[in-house]
Amino acid sequence: MSENALLSARDYALQIEGLLERNRYAHARVLIGEALAHYPNDSTLLFAAARVDYDTGARDEARHTLQQILAHDPDDYAARSLMVNVLQDQGDLPQAELLLIELIREYPEAGFQYARYALLMYRTLHIEKAQALAREAFRLDPNNELALTTCLIGDIIDGRKGAEQAGLARLLQGHPESENTARMLITHLLSRGRYKAAKRIAVELLKLYPNSREVLELVVQLDALSHWSMLPLWPLNRWGWAASGALYVLTLLGLNLVRNQAPLFASAATWTLLGYCAYSWIYPSLLTRWLKRRAGL
Template identity: 25%
Template sequence: MTEPAESRLQLAGHWLQIGRPERALGELDALPGDAALDVRAYLFRGTALHQLDRNAEAIDVLQDGLGRHGPFPPLLQVLGYALRAEGRLSEAESVFLQGLSLDPTDPDLLIGYARVCLAAGQVEKASALVERAASQVPESVVVSAARAEVAFALGKDRDMRRHSVEALSHDPEDPHARALHGTASMLTGDARAGYDSLRSAAASQPGDADLRAAAREAKLVNHPLMLPLRPFARFNPLVVWIGAVAIIYGLRIAGLGPLSFAFAMVWLAFCVYSWVVPPLVRRWLNRKWGQ
């Protein structure tokens, strides 16, 4: 392979590492002749397309690469992720099992298979696969992040946050770990930490629309005008309504009519505030973010 072609492949890998898949594709498109058929070219192109949510194209590229180069665990891993993203879970499972037949202890393949199981609702199986991966790489951002995903699926918000903090201790700049930490922080009531992590994750993955939307929602929660609503954010609205009505009628039954009326007026004002302010703040933020 010529030196310019090798340099382009290295640049493509660099752009993928820093979350710029479109730049990676630009380098790969400029590869000459046989260099474009190198196994790394297939891997980098498939990965870039997957990161850009062009998963149907990624699947075609990766399958072509496997047809040309034979079973190669990194290609199988990315193909499995692309198939999972397309909702083709049984095919993704087959791909990860093929990879694990080549290397049963590969932690990346184990984690990939675990995520397919999570998507299929097989949480216990996913947890077992994650722990198998942990036996290979116990101090790993990928393992800690996967544990956080399992905790999320089980509804264990505090465990999710603990594992996401562990993931960040291994790699503070990992965007997936940042996104998990942001989500867990929001779920456990730490809106400021949640916004900081989600904003960081969205900035490092500019092509991820879901992350941008999550960061916008976190910024909405952190807006000063939303502070009066924050104490109620983690409660079921129906339960809050029932509680307020119970207080109003309880005060009236106890002979405290004026106090009952005052509380009812305060509650009405709060309800109007909760109906009017969030849509206005969201509209303003969307305009600011160019939506």
């Protein structure tokens, strides 16, 4: 029989917590197995098992254990809070949102939960709602790093002065889920034509991964799209072939209308259009090449 056989469930939990703080998951798993053999229904020990499974990537096992806890105690705060992470990682975002709403309703002063909800809303690209939740999280708990992270993401999107100097990269490092959200936001902002906002977030990612060629190329791409000299091409970059087709059709209609009444104007418009087409085909690649060379790519 093990020396720890006579330990109480609480003593087991304390030892396991110490192992988890030092990321000694293998040892913690062995001790959890031993503890659960003596106290199979102890919610603290079961939660420790779920934590080990979650932290080591065993999401399905973590979810099963959390469901076991919640079957006995549906109001268990820690189990529900960790379940939000599991649901998000497994892509069950609607269920994660419902659980977060439930936690916020029961604990309206928990700024951390508002920050998590804000992060989920950024992930699902509900940016205005996310920013409102982030502000509330920061109001409730201004010292919480996740609340500060979500606020800074919103500030950087909006281009508020001083946001880039507030250390978002450092905060993202402590919250991998925030980093993933930042990448999704860049994609979303790109699709909306908000290139400067996307670039500001990409620059923060580059601070986090200064040796990443992928992130540096992303910053260069966004630098080109947000460059002042690319402003005339914004409609084409924003809407792609749809904008090109609309421009072509409108130009043809316009030239047909004025050709007979104002031939000089029609000629000037034709040459302007040809120049614009040449500019749109040649200039972006030249600018991108120059920016890549400047960045050392």
